[in-house]
Amino acid sequence: MASRQTYDEAAVIERLHHQGTAREAFGEVIAHYSSTLYWQIRRMVIDHDDANDVLQNTFLKAWTSIDNFRGDAKLSTWLYKIAINESITFINKKKVQNNISLDDDDSFLVNTLESDRWFDGDEIQVKLQRAIASLPEKQRLVFNMRYYDEMKYEDMSQILGTSTGALKASYHHAVKKIESFFDEQD
Amino acid sequence: MSQTDVMKQEKSEILDRIGKDSGFKTPEGYFDEFNSRMTAMLPDVEITKVDEKPSLWVTVRPYLYMAAMFAGVWCMMKVFTGFKQNISTEQRVSEIATGIYMDNNADEFIMSGGASDYDIMTYEDSVMMDTEIEP
Numbered sequence: 001m002a003s004r005q006t007y008d009e010a011a012v013i014e015r016l017h018h019q020g021t022a023r024e025a026f027g028e029v030i031a032h033y034s035s036t037l038y039w040q041i042r043r044m045v046i047d048h049d050d051a052n053d054v055l056q057n058t059f060l061k062a063w064t065s066i067d068n069f070r071g072d073a074k075l076s077t078w079l080y081k082i083a084i085n086e087s088i089t090f091i092n093k094k095k096v097q098n099n100i101s102l103d104d105d106d107s108f109l110v111n112t113l114e115s116d117r118w119f120d121g122d123e124i125q126v127k128l129q130r131a132i133a134s135l136p137e138k139q140r141l142v143f144n145m146r147y148y149d150e151m152k153y154e155d156m157s158q159i160l161g162t163s164t165g166a167l168k169a170s171y172h173h174a175v176k177k178i179e180s181f182f183d184e185q186d
Numbered sequence: 187m188s189q190t191d192v193m194k195q196e197k198s199e200i201l202d203r204i205g206k207d208s209g210f211k212t213p214e215g216y217f218d219e220f221n222s223r224m225t226a227m228l229p230d231v232e233i234t235k236v237d238e239k240p241s242l243w244v245t246v247r248p249y250l251y252m253a254a255m256f257a258g259v260w261c262m263m264k265v266f267t268g269f270k271q272n273i274s275t276e277q278r279v280s281e282i283a284t285g286i287y288m289d290n291n292a293d294e295f296i297m298s299g300g301a302s303d304y305d306i307m308t309y310e311d312s313v314m315m316d317t318e319i320e321p
Contacts, residue, residue, distance in 0.1 A: 016233075017233060018233060019232070019233045022231075023225075026225075026228065027221075027225040030221050030225055031221045034217055034220055034221055038217070038220075042210055043208065043210070048211075048212060048213075056224060059224050059228075060227075060228070063231065064229065064231055066233065067231075067233065118211045118212060119210055119211065120211055121209015122209070124204055125204065125207070125208065125209040126209070128204050128208075129208070129209075146196075148206060148208065172196070175198050175201065178198070178200065178201070179200050182200050
């Protein structure tokens with residue numbers, strides 16, 4: 001997770017619950033979490049402009065429902081959940097717009113990756129993104145959180161509401177599928 | 187198992203070869219610009235004050251309600267069983283009294299024509315049954 005020396009989560013949460021200080025405190029939340037959440041979203045929606053829109057919706061949703069955050073869970077967990085839901089909603093909307101079945105995988109998102117000016121990966125990186133996008137949604141999320149963010153299974157479990165055992169299995173299956181994807185293509 | 191051990195177990199030759207750089211980039215100064223823009227676009231919301239810690243009464247209240255409910259159920263059962271016992275005692279006294287009255291006055295009642303044939307047969311059967319049961 002991103003960190004700033006001046007960021008004190010307990011104090012920020014306290015200020016979030018008071019009318020006079022909430023807006024300023026939420027500004028600190030944005031500054032603290034925008035990068036982390038952006039990368040999580042970007043790996044899901046692939047395109048930078050789309051990730052920017054989803055990130056914006058994530059913070060707007062969090063802000064307008066800040067009363068619902070009672071501090072029972074970690075703020076990061078709550079924000080991650082919103083970001084994931086917003087990403088999935090966005091992808092489903094995009095599938096509908098492109099006449100793609102909601103049951104299909106998200107490979108279509110990678111089709112424009114090579115022409116994306118905010119992507120400078122080589123062929124093998126495009127291939128990896130294609131392999132990741134072909135995974136079922138939950139495996140894709142687990143793979144991204146584990147492989148790129150190196151998130152602990154315990155934290156992931158809080159966000160995704162799945163047992164750590166199931167998450168480990170999910171990650172294992174995801175890696176195997178990616179390896180098979182590469183074997184088939186070679 | 188430590189975090190490092192788990193990571194070692196999860197190693198993949200292909201993924202190691204590719205590395206963790208996804209190739210995704212952002213425009214220069216994107217996050218600073220985003221943070222300012224996002225903060226500025228937040229709409230006005232009304233914050234409801236949240237009590238950080240519930241009072242003792244709020245914490246204890248559900249348990250008290252539950253205890254009162256059980257006490258109420260217990261009292262009702264107690265009253266109901268006591269009432270039933272009283273009723274059955276009164277009923278028994280009444281039944282005994284009726285039995286004695288019937289035994290003493292049955293013949294007179296039958297003779298006066300106040301009972302139907304069926305009543306008389308039933309009465310005689312019961313008298314016979316009583317006689318058989320008696321040692």
